[in-house]
Amino acid sequence: MTPPTTGHAVSLRGLTKVFGGQTVVDALDLDVDSGEFFSLLGPSGCGKTTTLRMIAGFSDPTAGQVLVGGEDVTSTPPHRRDVNTVFQSYALFEHLDVRRNVGFGLRRKGIDKGEIDQRVGEMLELVELGDRVRDRPAQLSGGQRQRVALARALINRPKVLLLDEPLAALDLKLRHAMQAELKSIQREVGITFLFVTHDQDEALSMSDRVAIMNGGVIEQCGTPEDVYENPTSVFAAGFIGTSNLMPGVYASGTVAVTSDLRIPVPGHTTSVDGDQVSVAIRPEKIWMSDFTPAMVQTPGTIVSTSYHGATTQYLVSVGTGITLTVLEQNLPRMRADDRWNAGDRVEIGWLPEHAVVLR
Amino acid sequence: MARAKKLERKPLVAVVVTVLFFAWLYVPIFAVALFSFNDKKSLSAFSGFSTRWYVDFFHNEALLESLRASLLIALVSAVGSLVLGTMLAFGLERVRSRRGRVVGAITLLPLVTPEIVTGVAALLVFTGAGLKLGLDTVILAEITFSIAYVTVIVRGRLASFPLEVEEAARDLGCTPWQSLRLVTLPALVPALIASGLLVFALVFDDFVLAFFTTGVDPQPLPVRIYSSIRFGVSPAINAVGTLMLLVSALLIVAALMLPRLFKSRSSSLDLITGGERR
Known part of the structure; x- marks a missing residue:
């Protein structure tokens, strides 16, 4: 796997999104370091998912810039951004088997078949789905679908992996197991994770740093210990713990x-x-x-x-x-x-x- | 979705009514099929098995020409309405606007307009425009009429197709066009097959529109049958009817089977009937 490079994987500069007269994301400035597990934590409607969608390229910012790996991608379409997403609904391709789902991104890049097969095999080993290669997504359990979604995004070795509440649909026990697994996978591959969640336990236990979002702005940003022990706003203190x-x-x-x-x-x-x-x-x-x-x-x-x-x-x-x-x-x-x-x-x-x- | 609880005992009256209904529906059709194998011209007394009416039919150049005309009309109409209807479905589903809702409602009008009105209207337009009536005018009228079926079925499937899946495709390196081709259209395949077969079946044996918009020669099969009935019913017509029934039945079976071959989760007929949800 590519070693983490120094510098910022993602930088946001005055990022703003206005929907029908309402400011959803308000002049956001943020730097996420390479190789970091970074969480955007906040209640629903705080603008965290909109921020993620602007980084992925699905939503155009009203103002401001998105930089990925130091490069301004604000007006780059999603398919040319070195960014991949794990969707909340997983958004798997139901008509393709697990192998083709995971290899989808590499095929689009025109990588030769032998290498695709090898990397898909490695990736499926990593997420422990080596025995479900030929299955359709419909035949998998929720946890397995989640792993396919993760593998399908990770295999492209993006500069940053965006995760939009990927564990929200899992039951509590599985969610705890996946939290630990996600964290260990992230350490193993060394890719920057930008994780969006409304679950403070999740954010605290997995992240290197957490940004607490409310009303389209970041209320506080720091290590989990920092934001928990030294909240700087009434909102931050009330939302975490x-x-x-x-x-x-x-x-x-x-x-x-x-x-x-x-x-x-x-x-x-x-x-x-x-x-x-x-x-x-x-x-x-x-x-x-x-x-x-x-x-x-x-x-x-x-x-x-x-x-x-x-x-x-x-x-x-x-x-x-x-x-x-x-x-x-x-x-x-x-x-x-x-x-x-x-x-x-x-x-x-x-x-x-x-x-x-x-x- | 939870399945409705079934009654433990079937009420006798419901069984009787159901049996009577199916008898009423299918006995006459069965009689047509049976008498197509009669060796005499009689339509009331079955005197012996024979395939002479089928032989007759396959030697009747006028009827064969009509069969070919009807197959051509059905095929071109199915393909044409599939292309246009799918495009309309995308427009209606993906571009949300007030005008779009009005267009959506107008799209459904052909489903409720009496076909005879559509037929007369089409005839007025064609003659008014100075078009020579022929197979092309029939096809034009049939496509106009069939787009609604395709749009309704494809749109239903499209509405249940999460936009996130297309975004996932774009996220993984697809241009908008590639994501349509590699992800969205494959997901629509059952709906496309279902609506294509439905339109083919509807158009193949459609009489009213064909009657108003066809020229003299060649006549579509249903029109040909109608005109020959006026000179007395020949068992050859029974043979033709039986063959048409066979074609329709095969289409239905195909509609049921094809999605299985594609290993899709739902049969394409489920899309029409509402199906059995899991």
């Missing part, structure tokens, strides 16, 4: 959520006293026992308890109108008797650096 969001007023290193509850936010420097801000704390960062001296602690009352197998989720009221979600691991020592019940008075605490200020 769950977050306890508390509006309050900033004053000298703390945020006053209620008159009793002042949350220290050390290290936050971009607000001045009196600013209206929000504080976010992840549910799993809040402790209900084993406190350390550095933690911020506050008393609360259990509102409800729900058991989720591996974890227990508590809703804890810490003041008028302020209810926090707390997620606790069900560790071996925890039995049903050890869990708190509604009405119990508890103490909760968190490390100050886990309180993130959002503006």
Whole structure:
């Protein structure tokens, strides 16, 4: 396989799409590195699929540029772009068998038959479909169809592979298996993956970097850890994982959520006293026992308890109108008797650096 | 799609009505076929087996000429309406506009217009334009009439064909024309076969349009049969009718079998009948 080259596989410059007076993608700037697994994550209608379609060439940008491998392809038709797509519906050619589906792109390039057969064989081994070569797509299961779609795109060794929610149609168990497989295939072939999804777990577990999209713009872009631990906007904090969001007023290193509850936010420097801000704390960062001296602690009352197998989720009221979600691991020592019940008075605490200020 | 639950016991009255209906439908046709093998001229008493009426037919140059004319009309009409009807289907399906919807509705008009009106109208146009009536005018009229069938069937198939598949073809290096040829048209093959065979069968034994638009010589077979019946029914006509029935039956069987040969998921007749969805 071709080794990853340095530089950007895809660059978007002020990419804009307006549909019937509505701006779907708004002056997007983005650089995806070669060999990177990059995810565009956002709710439906955020413009992520439209962005992907503009990169593939199926949709013409209203303004801006698309660069693939440093080359401006904004007005290049799809069949001459060094880009391939795995479609959400897989879009397999039902009248061709698996072998011809996968070899389709190479045949269009006029590569000789011997090499096509060899590469198709290798590719089908990679996606573990070596024994289904002569089958029609109709004879395959959903997961197998997904692999054919992947193989059919990958075999062309594009500068970037675009994946449009390719796992959305699979059931949960298969989806988890395919996530791991997709990631390992990507490492093996070293091709840049640009992955579109609305599933935050998927984006976090597979990607080198994630861009969170909302309303046609990128809200935040960074490593999965970065966007999860340090969300920079209320939307990003709410969309990735769950977050306890508390509006309050900033004053000298703390945020006053209620008159009793002042949350220290050390290290936050971009607000001045009196600013209206929000504080976010992840549910799993809040402790209900084993406190350390550095933690911020506050008393609360259990509102409800729900058991989720591996974890227990508590809703804890810490003041008028302020209810926090707390997620606790069900560790071996925890039995049903050890869990708190509604009405119990508890103490909760968190490390100050886990309180993130959002503006 | 879930299959409708079937009744455990078939109601007797439904069975009787069904049997009577099929008897009413097929006994007369069977009688025509039977009497085509009668050795006497009688159409009421079967006196012995003979193929003399078939021999008669194959020695009757006028009837054979009509058969050839009808086959030619059916073939050219099928091909012509297939090309035009498919193009129209693409236009209607892929270019969405208000005007397109109006055109779509107009396309269906020939299906509901009484054929006799179409026939008279075609005759008026042809004579008004000073065209000499002959096989070409019949073909012209039949194509005009048949486009609607092709368009309806092909459009139905096209509507269920995901645009993403064409995009996939373009993504993999096809020009728009190549993606049409390599991906879209192959997916339409069952619909094209079905509508082609349907038009062939409809046109082959169509009387009304042919009657109004044909010249004197050669007459299409149904017109020829009609004119000879006026001078008394000859069993040779039964033989011709039986042969025509055979042709139509073969077409239906072909329509059923061909898609199987193409290993397609659905039979082309499913497209007409609605078929059995999986």
